[in-house]
Amino acid sequence: MPRSELAVTLDELSGHLFAARALDSELRDLVDAGRRTGRE
Secondary structure, eight states, X not given: OOHHXXXXXXXXXXXXXXXXXXXXXXXXXXXXXXXXXXXX
16 A cells, blocks of 8 residues: 555544544533433
């Protein structure tokens, strides 16, 4: 595999990882908000 293709793939992967982390953090916020609402 040419180096440039590998670089693009790594770039895409890090983009997906970043998106997954952002989504994970949003989901945690939603769950926390849901728990707070349930307690009130």
